[in-house]
Amino acid sequence: MTNAVTAALEYAKTHRSRFIDQLGELLAIPSVSTTPEHQADIQKAAHWVAAYLEKIGLQNVQLYPPDSHPLVYGEDLRAGPEAPTVLVYGHYDVQPADPLEKWHTDPFKPVIREGQIYARGATDNKGPFMAVLYALEAILNNGQLPVNVKVMIEGQEEIGSSALAQFIAENKKLLACDFCLNPDTGMLAPDLPTITYALRGLAYFELKVYGPAQDLHSGVFGGAVHNPAQALCELIAGMHDAHGRITLPGFYEDVRPLDEEERAELARIPFTEEMFQARTGVPQVWGEPEFTFYERITARPTLEINGLYSGFIEAGAKTVLPAYALAKISCRLVPDQDPAKIKTCLETYLSENAAATIRWELTELVHGAASISDRHSPWVRAMQKAQETVWGVRPAFKREGGSVPVVTQLQQILGVDSVNVGCALPDDNMHGPNEKMNLAVWEKSLASYIHFFYNLAGQGQAGEQVDR
Amino acid sequence: MTNAVTAALEYAKTHRSRFIDQLGELLAIPSVSTTPEHQADIQKAAHWVAAYLEKIGLQNVQLYPPDSHPLVYGEDLRAGPEAPTVLVYGHYDVQPADPLEKWHTDPFKPVIREGQIYARGATDNKGPFMAVLYALEAILNNGQLPVNVKVMIEGQEEIGSSALAQFIAENKKLLACDFCLNPDTGMLAPDLPTITYALRGLAYFELKVYGPAQDLHSGVFGGAVHNPAQALCELIAGMHDAHGRITLPGFYEDVRPLDEEERAELARIPFTEEMFQARTGVPQVWGEPEFTFYERITARPTLEINGLYSGFIEAGAKTVLPAYALAKISCRLVPDQDPAKIKTCLETYLSENAAATIRWELTELVHGAASISDRHSPWVRAMQKAQETVWGVRPAFKREGGSVPVVTQLQQILGVDSVNVGCALPDDNMHGPNEKMNLAVWEKSLASYIHFFYNLAGQGQAGEQVDR
Numbered sequence: 001m002t003n004a005v006t007a008a009l010e011y012a013k014t015h016r017s018r019f020i021d022q023l024g025e026l027l028a029i030p031s032v033s034t035t036p037e038h039q040a041d042i043q044k045a046a047h048w049v050a051a052y053l054e055k056i057g058l059q060n061v062q063l064y065p066p067d068s069h070p071l072v073y074g075e076d077l078r079a080g081p082e083a084p085t086v087l088v089y090g091h092y093d094v095q096p097a098d099p100l101e102k103w104h105t106d107p108f109k110p111v112i113r114e115g116q117i118y119a120r121g122a123t124d125n126k127g128p129f130m131a132v133l134y135a136l137e138a139i140l141n142n143g144q145l146p147v148n149v150k151v152m153i154e155g156q157e158e159i160g161s162s163a164l165a166q167f168i169a170e171n172k173k174l175l176a177c178d179f180c181l182n183p184d185t186g187m188l189a190p191d192l193p194t195i196t197y198a199l200r201g202l203a204y205f206e207l208k209v210y211g212p213a214q215d216l217h218s219g220v221f222g223g224a225v226h227n228p229a230q231a232l233c234e235l236i237a238g239m240h241d242a243h244g245r246i247t248l249p250g251f252y253e254d255v256r257p258l259d260e261e262e263r264a265e266l267a268r269i270p271f272t273e274e275m276f277q278a279r280t281g282v283p284q285v286w287g288e289p290e291f292t293f294y295e296r297i298t299a300r301p302t303l304e305i306n307g308l309y310s311g312f313i314e315a316g317a318k319t320v321l322p323a324y325a326l327a328k329i330s331c332r333l334v335p336d337q338d339p340a341k342i343k344t345c346l347e348t349y350l351s352e353n354a355a356a357t358i359r360w361e362l363t364e365l366v367h368g369a370a371s372i373s374d375r376h377s378p379w380v381r382a383m384q385k386a387q388e389t390v391w392g393v394r395p396a397f398k399r400e401g402g403s404v405p406v407v408t409q410l411q412q413i414l415g416v417d418s419v420n421v422g423c424a425l426p427d428d429n430m431h432g433p434n435e436k437m438n439l440a441v442w443e444k445s446l447a448s449y450i451h452f453f454y455n456l457a458g459q460g461q462a463g464e465q466v467d468r
Numbered sequence: 469m470t471n472a473v474t475a476a477l478e479y480a481k482t483h484r485s486r487f488i489d490q491l492g493e494l495l496a497i498p499s500v501s502t503t504p505e506h507q508a509d510i511q512k513a514a515h516w517v518a519a520y521l522e523k524i525g526l527q528n529v530q531l532y533p534p535d536s537h538p539l540v541y542g543e544d545l546r547a548g549p550e551a552p553t554v555l556v557y558g559h560y561d562v563q564p565a566d567p568l569e570k571w572h573t574d575p576f577k578p579v580i581r582e583g584q585i586y587a588r589g590a591t592d593n594k595g596p597f598m599a600v601l602y603a604l605e606a607i608l609n610n611g612q613l614p615v616n617v618k619v620m621i622e623g624q625e626e627i628g629s630s631a632l633a634q635f636i637a638e639n640k641k642l643l644a645c646d647f648c649l650n651p652d653t654g655m656l657a658p659d660l661p662t663i664t665y666a667l668r669g670l671a672y673f674e675l676k677v678y679g680p681a682q683d684l685h686s687g688v689f690g691g692a693v694h695n696p697a698q699a700l701c702e703l704i705a706g707m708h709d710a711h712g713r714i715t716l717p718g719f720y721e722d723v724r725p726l727d728e729e730e731r732a733e734l735a736r737i738p739f740t741e742e743m744f745q746a747r748t749g750v751p752q753v754w755g756e757p758e759f760t761f762y763e764r765i766t767a768r769p770t771l772e773i774n775g776l777y778s779g780f781i782e783a784g785a786k787t788v789l790p791a792y793a794l795a796k797i798s799c800r801l802v803p804d805q806d807p808a809k810i811k812t813c814l815e816t817y818l819s820e821n822a823a824a825t826i827r828w829e830l831t832e833l834v835h836g837a838a839s840i841s842d843r844h845s846p847w848v849r850a851m852q853k854a855q856e857t858v859w860g861v862r863p864a865f866k867r868e869g870g871s872v873p874v875v876t877q878l879q880q881i882l883g884v885d886s887v888n889v890g891c892a893l894p895d896d897n898m899h900g901p902n903e904k905m906n907l908a909v910w911e912k913s914l915a916s917y918i919h920f921f922y923n924l925a926g927q928g929q930a931g932e933q934v935d936r
Binding site: 328 | 695701764
């Protein structure tokens with residue numbers, strides 16, 4: 001270890017309690033983005049982050065756009081054009097705290113209990129992104145950053161990062177980088193550092209099936225009308241075969257196959273079928289027999305029914321023959337599936353299978369492609385080495401079943417991979433009551449970011465191999 | 469025609485406008501049974517009917533039970549034990565009038581416009597049962613009833629006649645009769661008198677399919693969980709084959725076959741597939757190919773989905789993998805299907821077809837058997853002859869797809885058929901805004917009841933053939 005690394009690690013240790021107090025200040029701001037009444041708090045949090053970036057010495061600190069839900073930007077490019085450039089991502093906005101009655105303490109008055117800090121936003125994402133910024137502070141305090149750093153902390157993640165794609169597209173030069181460091185993903189366990197290298201995409205639809213012009217009396221008309229609720233069920237039932245494979249024509253055509261090396265990597269993840277069953281409470285695990293349950297939930301595309309509605313659903317009996325039935329249907333996508341093509345697959349299936357006795361209507365509500373990062377890139381190797389140094393174990397390489405819009409946006413618009421490494425743990429209650437973050441893991445995480453920035457030094461844009 | 473018949477018909481003509489005024493009084497009482505705030509109006513209507521029965525000279529007039537929703541009873545048994553005994557059914561309770569804003573005039577201020585009387589309850593069922601009572605008045609005014617008559621006008625029909633079965637069971641002797649005259653069914657057209665000889669039964673269920681212990685994130689868990697909404701759809705889709713036949717094991721076992729004579733009778737009904745399609749607005753008629761559409765909606769059992777619910781059904785996208793899914797499923801039954809056995813059929817189907825990846829729960833909500841009356845009984849023949857006399861055409865013999873609880877209850881508890889002949893027309897807006905009744909048809913109906921009672925005379929309990 002160089003003197004610089006040692007000094008930065010020492011600084012982080014010395015300032016531990018100030019770091020936590022300062023994080024507490026940020027956690028105390030209820031920067032909920034999902035409801036308009038917290039607009040002032042969103043502003044307050046954005047300005048807090050901007051002020052912090054200025055204080056540790058970043059340049060060109062700005063709020064984009066300065067009005068609602070600003071994105072906070074700051075940079076330090078003094079490492080020079082030969083050094084790699086890292087874009088640091090984070091989000092200062094949080095989910096609403098309700099149901100409030102389920103919190104043991106005030107969600108916006110952070111408290112520390114048994115080594116955990118409890119507050120809304122503790123683990124999603126204020127704690128993790130502040131760990132990256134504290135790592136920068138620790139390094140800057142003792143000298144110059146070994147790489148160029150651009151920091152982008154947004155305020156719309158919990159409402160879908162809807163304006164972010166446009167911002168990235170309009171600021172390609174500002175954000176130009178070699179890769180993004182994204183601390184908005186989780187760890188499998190406190191003692192198992194985790195690199196999330198792939199996220200699934202999403203294509204979300206609403207399907208409506210129409211039958212009679214209005215609700216009918218099921219006694220008077222039943223028997224000669226193709227019930228639209230039944231017709232919808234028939235269509236949905238046909239979307240999977242008996243083995244759980246999706247039947248939409250062409251659905252799997254562009255799926256990038258899993259190679260044996262990657263399957264072996266995923267098989268190392270210490271999450272068993274029994275654990276999955278205990279966690280979900282399902283009577284039995286389900287799905288494509290030729291893939292492990294973990295591959296099914298992370299590396300394979302899916303088609304899920306998210307909602308169903310038709311006719312009478314209150315308590316009791318009403319003999320209605322419904323005029324229509326509705327389903328919310330979404331597909332999780334993997335590389336290299338194209339959401340637009342998935343819509344075509346679904347339309348083709350419906351055209352081929354819907355009976356002439358009903359009419360149907362398909363609307364796309366949301367879409368986003370999957371993302372995958374090269375597990376062997378110099379940036380991933382720099383992170384792997386940093387984690388091995390801090391934890392003393394090889395990190396897990398994890399694919400995640402959900403979607404993180406910014407990762408896909410950066411890949412599609414800037415053409416860069418993300419190194420997704422945060423410290424959220426499975427029991428951190430992200431989005432739920434009593435959200436918390438494990439402070440010991442967070443400190444290790446902070447230390448690993450310090451190592452990571454130094455490991456990157458000398459990698460240049462060309463992406464040479466890191467020495468292991 | 470005998471002098472007595474002529475005199476009674478003459479009396480009815482003479483008193484036409486007083487009959488309508490008096491019906492107007494009854495229609496002005498908002499005897500809505502479905503909401504508790506009309507309790508006083510229910511009482512008022514019951515007492516109005518009882519007073520009328522006393523006024524025309526019926527004996528033993530009573531309210532059972534005298535408190536809430538009383539059933540009004542009265543009798544005239546002076547024809548003696550050799551003459552047939554008719555139980556006259558009717559109901560004085562009505563549906564709520566809302567949506568009030570869709571009524572052109574006050575639903576409880578009857579008005580006559582273009583030969584139609586408009587009011588809530590006009591056609592369902594105050595007008596039709598008063599036609600029977602006016603027929604009795606017309607006959608009584610000129611002498612003695614040719615048959616024994618027991619009148620039973622209930623106040624709970626619109627809330628399912630829930631207490632009626634018990635009342636019938638506890639008053640078998642009081643209600644003992646040869647058959648029931650039920651004016652609570654409709655006519656196919658103003659110039660086509662109609663005898664409804666069969667009604668379908670009902671078995672109504674709620675099916676719940678359970679998957680994970682709670683709603684899951686469809687990105688994080690999707691692919692290894694058998695989605696309960698999908699599983700429900702798979703189960704429902706399998707309940708019919710590709711030809712619209714129900715697949716539940718044993719479902720059709722007890723269905724009484726339709727003979728050629730009855731099929732020919734049903735084929736006479738002037739309701740075409742084109743009319744059905746125009747009325748319902750369906751793109752195409754559906755169902756068992758070996759039966760006509762009319763047989764399918766009246767003489768064949770069905771399985772309908774009345775409601776579907778799972779997960780997220782609001783506007784927009786929520787990526788939930790639901791914990792459960794629910795369907796309301798009901799079967800219309802025909803003679804001689806047993807509702808209890810239908811539940812077993814459904815349970816067997818579910819046991820055989822539900823995957824081990826989900827759990828299911830089936831609850832029966834409502835049940836009632838189908839009913840069918842002998843089309844060749846002396847009572848039906850007496851009615852047929854009466855209608856032919858008044859309208860000059862042979863009546864249509866109609867099966868109805870819906871259920872009328874009292875008809876089944878009388879068949880099961882007292883062992884008697886019902887002659888179901890009312891004057892509600894398809895455009896009378898029963899249960900809807902601007903309910904009305906056609907006064908010309910109503911007068912013919914009243915006349916036909918007079919003929920009917922005289923035609924019955926001399927039939928005795930033995931049920932000899934009426935001379936045609």
